[in-house]
Amino acid sequence: MKTLIKGSHYKLNPSMVRLAHHLCPRGYERIQLGSPENGQKDYYGRNNITTVRPEPVEGHHQTPLKCIILLGLIFSVYMLTMQPVMAHGEKALEPFIRMRTIQWYDVQWSKQKFNVNEEINVSGKFHVAEDWPASVPKPEAAFLNISTPGPVLIRTERYLNDKPYMNSVALQPGGDYNFKVVLKGRLPGHYHIHPFFNLKDTGQVMGPGVWLDIAGDAADFTNDIQTINGEMVNMETYGLGNGIFWHSFWAVLATAWLLWWVRRPLFIARYRMLQAGMEDELITPFDRKIGKAMLIGVPLLVFAAYSMTASKYPKAIPLQASLDQILPLPAQVNAGVVNVETVKAEYRVPERTMTFTLKIKNGSDKPIQIGEFATGNVRFFNKDVPKPELGSSESMTSSEGLSVDNAAPIQPGEQRTMTIAAKDALWESERLDGLINDADSRIGGLLFFYDGTGERYISSLTAAVIPKFN
Amino acid sequence: MSANLSTQTFKPYTGEKARISRAYDYLILVLALFLFIGSFHLHFALTVGDWDFWVDWKDRQWWPLVTPLMGITFPAAVQAVLWGKFRLPLGATLCVAALSIGTWIARIFAYHYWNYFPINMVLPSTMLPSALVLDAILMLSNSLTITAIFGGSMFALLFYPANWPIFAMFHVPVEAGNGQLTLADLFGFQYIRTGMPEYLRIIERGTLRTYGQIATPLSAFCSALLCTLMYTLWWYIGKWFATTRYLSNI
Numbered sequence: 088m089k090t091l092i093k094g095s096h097y098k099l100n101p102s103m104v105r106l107a108h109h110l111c112p113r114g115y116e117r118i119q120l121g122s123p124e125n126g127q128k129d130y131y132g133r134n135n136i137t138t139v140r141p142e143p144v145e146g147h148h149q150t151p152l153k154c155i156i157l158l159g160l161i162f163s164v165y166m167l168t169m170q171p172v173m174a175h176g177e178k179a180l181e182p183f184i185r186m187r188t189i190q191w192y193d194v195q196w197s198k199q200k201f202n203v204n205e206e207i208n209v210s211g212k213f214h215v216a217e218d219w220p221a222s223v224p225k226p227e228a229a230f231l232n233i234s235t236p237g238p239v240l241i242r243t244e245r246y247l248n249d250k251p252y253m254n255s256v257a258l259q260p261g262g263d264y265n266f267k268v269v270l271k272g273r274l275p276g277h278y279h280i281h282p283f284f285n286l287k288d289t290g291q292v293m294g295p296g297v298w299l300d301i302a303g304d305a306a307d308f309t310n311d312i313q314t315i316n317g318e319m320v321n322m323e324t325y326g327l328g329n330g331i332f333w334h335s336f337w338a339v340l341a342t343a344w345l346l347w348w349v350r351r352p353l354f355i356a357r358y359r360m361l362q363a364g365m366e367d368e369l370i371t372p373f374d375r376k377i378g379k380a381m382l383i384g385v386p387l388l389v390f391a392a393y394s395m396t397a398s399k400y401p402k403a404i405p406l407q408a409s410l411d412q413i414l415p416l417p418a419q420v421n422a423g424v425v426n427v428e429t430v431k432a433e434y435r436v437p438e439r440t441m442t443f444t445l446k447i448k449n450g451s452d453k454p455i456q457i458g459e460f461a462t463g464n465v466r467f468f469n470k471d472v473p474k475p476e477l478g479s480s481e482s483m484t485s486s487e488g489l490s491v492d493n494a495a496p497i498q499p500g501e502q503r504t505m506t507i508a509a510k511d512a513l514w515e516s517e518r519l520d521g522l523i524n525d526a527d528s529r530i531g532g533l534l535f536f537y538d539g540t541g542e543r544y545i546s547s548l549t550a551a552v553i554p555k556f557n
Numbered sequence: 558m559s560a561n562l563s564t565q566t567f568k569p570y571t572g573e574k575a576r577i578s579r580a581y582d583y584l585i586l587v588l589a590l591f592l593f594i595g596s597f598h599l600h601f602a603l604t605v606g607d608w609d610f611w612v613d614w615k616d617r618q619w620w621p622l623v624t625p626l627m628g629i630t631f632p633a634a635v636q637a638v639l640w641g642k643f644r645l646p647l648g649a650t651l652c653v654a655a656l657s658i659g660t661w662i663a664r665i666f667a668y669h670y671w672n673y674f675p676i677n678m679v680l681p682s683t684m685l686p687s688a689l690v691l692d693a694i695l696m697l698s699n700s701l702t703i704t705a706i707f708g709g710s711m712f713a714l715l716f717y718p719a720n721w722p723i724f725a726m727f728h729v730p731v732e733a734g735n736g737q738l739t740l741a742d743l744f745g746f747q748y749i750r751t752g753m754p755e756y757l758r759i760i761e762r763g764t765l766r767t768y769g770q771i772a773t774p775l776s777a778f779c780s781a782l783l784c785t786l787m788y789t790l791w792w793y794i795g796k797w798f799a800t801t802r803y804l805s806n807i
């Protein structure tokens with residue numbers, strides 16, 4: 088998981104930025120001023136600006152070297168800041184956020200081996216925790232995303248509760264949702280990919296990840312889109328030639344202007360002449376004519392090009408920035424059939440075991456058993472209950488990690504207080520045990536009950552965790 | 558070693574001196590170009606950042622407000638030096654050209670080859686027309702005040718119309734997800750950016766929106782006003798860096 092790139096958006100390392108800020112002004116100064124130590128008596132008289140020493144530059148060999156070192160530094164800072172941050176950061180957020188915000192389940196991939204241009208989808212469900220952490224902003228803007236090292240896949244469609252979902256959406260704590268994202272292979276490779284939520288002002292809450300293998304040839308990739316006007320557009324190249332044309336057009340004019348001046352003696356000669364009061368000779372009447380032509384010509388060109396473009400694309404619209412409106416499904420978790428109240432939660436550090444004392448009431452008409460407890464993408468199964476079908480994706484499962492103090496099925500109408508224990512080193516390796524040292528040490532998760540007919544009931548658990556060190 | 562040599566006694570360099578002086582010109586130019594490619598581009602990436610990176614950030618309000626405002630900084634400082642000390646009216650063009658070179662290098666290598674984004678999704682904007690006009694105004698007026706007021710305003714006002722020929726075609730509507738999106742929005746949706754969810758875009762926000770169709774001109778005029786101030790500020794920053802401590806030894 089460490090091999091992938093977290094963000095396509097370059098994160099600027101603060102220390103780099105500070106270093107860069109420190110360097111730039113100095114670099115500027117060095118290059119403009121050179122090093123003073125080779126100068127003569129005038130060094131201290133530099134503010135007088137009056138002395139013109141009619142000697143060529145000598146002994147300044149140190150300046151270029153320093154400049155090159157400095158440029159090297161600037162460029163290395165620059166390249167470093169461009170390095171995308173590594174790893175996806177599944178464990179980057181505090182455990183209470185991973186366990187008590189988006190609670191993923193039933194995440195499935197239609198295919199894990201496919202070709203460039205082939206479409207696959209990932210679908211699943213999630214419950215938004217009722218016990219949303221107080222220190223985390225409410226999910227007023229959430230974006231269901233896919234962790235990829237750049238667009239090795241493109242997202243062609245996305246649905247939330249079977250409705251198309253193009254922008255961001257507000258999620259409701261306590262709400263239940265299903266999702267589906269359709270992806271199309273673009274670059275061949277072997278990638279670890281997760282669905283995840285970007286939550287505004289909070290971060291990335293990862294869903295379970297899988298390895299995807301994309302085969303084929305990147306050159307075969309196509310992405311054609313039809314506009315409302317009926318025009319077919321190749322997204323991979325659309326507007327590129329036009330953009331290059333306009334950049335080149337202005338670059339030619341700018342280069343001509345620069346060369347117009349650079350062909351003459353520049354710095355030392357002009358400085359001396361300026362000091363000698365020969366300002367008028369530095370800008371000739373012809374220069375001024377060109378300047379006037381530019382002053383009028385450039386804006387005219389700009390507005391001509393603008394008007395042509397405006398009449399060519401009269402239907403251009405502003406960027407769309409609305410929030411999608413999608414309401415939760417009817418309750419899937421805590422649907423009212425099986426009620427669970429969490430009485431107490433304890434974490435035994437040496438055994439890496441979370442125990443819950445639960446008050447369970449079976450309101451269904453069949454006996455039920457606890458089959459699974461899931462939190463933070465870790466799934467603990469009760470070996471005495473038939474396990475649901477698992478995709479090949481699941482790496483974070485503890486197949487016998489869940490035990491109950493009373494294995495007898497809970498009868499219809501029965502109310503029972505039980506203790507269940509979820510035991511596995513995954514608490515530690517997934518850094519979920521950090522919870523006991525956090526400012527918010529409440530846990531959240533989903534408890535899955537099954538009856539003999541395959542019916543499933545899901546309840547959410549939430550409780551403050553008490554650590555036990557022996 | 559007295560004060561200003563008079564015009565009568567001024568003798569231009571000839572021979573070896575002229576040659577060395579010319580070599581020095583080129584050295585400084587090349588170094589300045591690299592310096593500006595690095596530092597101005599870094600400054601621009603840190604301040605304008607996403608507005609310039611992504612086609613779906615180039616909105617009608619923030620993009621034409623922020624880009625010229627941050628783009629006029631280095632040109633003002635460098636003009637202060639190159640005009641003030643050498644009467645060379647090319648500071649703005651030189652800076653913006655260097656920025657363009659740096660930006661294109663980054664878009665092609667960092668965005669396209671390292672991170673697989675199509676280049677059309679990360680096309681940079683251009684400020685070269687703005688810079689040319691800024692240099693022309695400074696040369697013709699030889700005045701900080703006039704350049705700040707008129708040059709700064711033109712720099713901002715020309716930005717949006719100069720870039721619309723590049724970006725208008727990305728604002729063509731497409732039907733997607735039972736609604737309409739621009740092609741630019743669709744780029745943002747399709748080409749997955751893990752660190753850049755849609756809601757992070759700072760576009761179409763704030764009070765300017767209430768003016769509907771004239772949001773862009775208002776934004777541009779707002780930027781023009783601020784550019785006037787920014788220009789003056791950075792002119793003095795440029796002046797402050799460029800004491801002629803070194804040249805006075807020549």
Ligand SMILES: [Cu+2]
Nearest residue numbers: 088175279296
């Ligand atoms: Cu992973």
